[in-house]
Amino acid sequence: MSKANLLDRRAVVAELLKDRKGAFAVGGLGASTYDIAAAGDHDRNFYLWGGMGGAVMIGLGLALAQPTLPVIVITGDGEMLMGIGSLATVGLQQPKNLSIIVLDNEAYGETGGQVSHTAASADLVGVAKACGITDSKAVSTMAEVEAFASSLQDVTAGPRFASAKIDAANLERVLSSRDGTYIVNRIRGSIGHTPI
């Protein structure tokens, strides 16, 4: 199913992280982790290569631990659907510094492009809103992405949720580190924690 005005995923993520300042970026299993890597490696990038459905909850744990720093979860529609209940958990906790954006290509791109629920019936923005994330919207232009990117720096007005419909292009993978201990300890080091 092809639709007009679809965004380019790499352009969206590059825009979100262009002026990130101290923000943490959590990428869901799959292409969104490659998109974050493509935007440039950073010691506050939390790359996921597994744990499907866990991206939003990892973002919530980080956001509660570091309430003065922005946390942005960038994930895909399949990963979000698997952890759909976590939107209800975020809605209950109301972390002011947490932003979530779903790069929605309506398909499981890593496994052959099988269509996901968002292609036909599931409305993630509606779900997020109904879970108590009042600031939830669909973004369909780069101007709206830019506005979302600057809003995520405001750690007093979250949580916020956005869904960006992106084109289905399967881009070249940009591989981040997949050593979890290194990834986590590097994030911890960036906020002044030394190894045990």
Next chain:
Amino acid sequence: MHARADTAAAWPEEIFSILQRFEVRQVPYVPDAGHSQLIQRVLGSPSMRGVALTTEEEGVALLAGAWAGGQRGVLLMQSSGVGNCINMFSLVQIFRLPFFTLVTMRGEWGEFNPWQVPMGSNTQAVFELSGIKVLRASHPDEVREVVEAGAAQAYNACTPTAVLLSQRLIGAKVFTK
């Protein structure tokens, strides 16, 4: 005596003190009657954040984020929830998390509900297959010692640990019409 007592036990308070002493900050949980006293204490504590979950695996991921952000946590759940966590337990090994969980057991001591038995029987094995050490407390007077040892090895040695609070300790849920 296998039925649950009506009076408040002392051991949940002992667990709460241990969690305070180890500077636990995030306490994700799926409600369970056996944890209700502890959950109440956590929700009333200024230094801890109780986080109600829709499913237990959310708690594993939350604790990974908490650790990356410099905070310790503990996951409170009952034995049936352990099965919900299996794939997310990958994070415990991959991130070498100081993972600590307190599990109230069902299906092993005077159980009324047969649906609790399959997962209750597999809880310990699931943890061990997932690389998580298992300790168990069956009597009120050993809870403090066991939970303290579990917290110490989890937080000080990054050795993922589950403490099973046995159904013998908690008492079986009484079903009345």
